[in-house]
Amino acid sequence: MIEVERVSKQFMDIEALHDVTLSVHKGSIYGLVGSNGAGKTTLLKILAGIYKQDGGEIAIDSQPVFENNSVKARTAFIPDFLYYFHNYTIQDMATFYSRIYPQWQQERYQKLQEVFNIPVKRRIKTLSKGMQRQVAFWLGLSILPDVMILDEPLDGLDPVMRQKVKSLIIQDVAERAMTVIISSHNLRDLEDICDYIGILHQGKILIQKDLDDLKADVHKVQVAFSGDTPPTLIQDMHSLYHEKRGSVSILIVRGSYDEIIQQVQAYHPAILDILPLTLEEIFIYEMGDNGYEIKNICY
């Protein structure tokens, strides 16, 4: 279990994180999304024990992380920019890992070779970006981590490898209740494997929720009327956002499917469509609420 309690971090006069509080339960996969420069990487680096927070508490299984070897020995961190020792082959790196991490499992390392299928004698620097990332997963999973901290982990992997890596992570989550926190810009990537989502913006957590609740809570309503749109409708619905495209009104409304359908039916619409939002849309509208708009660029 990961607990972050009112953590803040400053770099010179830039406030990277401000009072961030979140918790990730054991065996859960937490998806961290946010605008560019929101502080995702800073947060993950604090979780990995690379940075020390200026204020607040961070604990993995109730223990502090910074300079704490017993926690770090059970944590696999895959940063956005990978680092390998110069001239090291995969085999060299594996030997290094096996000495550092007490839970290293040689058997697993060999088994995973079948999955990744890269010759262990290759020097890592000569591998492509995507292959270097595969090596990071290969080594990271071989230490049988209790916690995985992944910063943009699927970046540069091909679609087949993406699925393979995801399914490896899922197996560890299901079998050993591994805890995962994962940041990504590709919200589609997160939608299937995460059960919890947090949105970070300008160093603050805007929203965090169970993904299914998040989706069940907000709906996109497309409604059209044979006559004029009743002017009271939009006020009545307390929409987060509304827009008119021709004769069709599009509203983003909080509430369950049944509630909304009842409310709108009262106006006898000619066309009524109620859709759950995709994670991408939730992100865009939540950000729009906070002055981070997409509109003027897109349309």
Next chain:
Amino acid sequence: MFELDLRSRAPIYEQLVAKIKELIVTNVLKPDEKLPTVRMLASELTINPNTVQKAYRELEYRGYVYSVPGKGNFVKPNVAKDNALRMQTLEKELVRIMAEMIYLGMTPREIIALVPTEDQGGNVND
């Protein structure tokens, strides 16, 4: 066993519940048959194991499956009973859909022609 539509807007656990329910109702999954383990289904579909667990709990709550501790989840025989409430909502939905069809110009006769007869079997689609 089945595929999920990851591009669909519907929450994954809802899709899972619907798919498994469909398989049970259509008798593809037989009474007392064991459902795939959470781990297997999760890694097969590359979805979160907790989501699968949640779907199984929901199915159990709605009376489609039962779980045996340490053994897994099984299809419950004779699901028929406590479906009254669900039937009511389905009926309401059907009325709404038929109203729309009639509004769009379909005749009641054409709608009746869509009702599956015994020798055809149902054609279940989303």
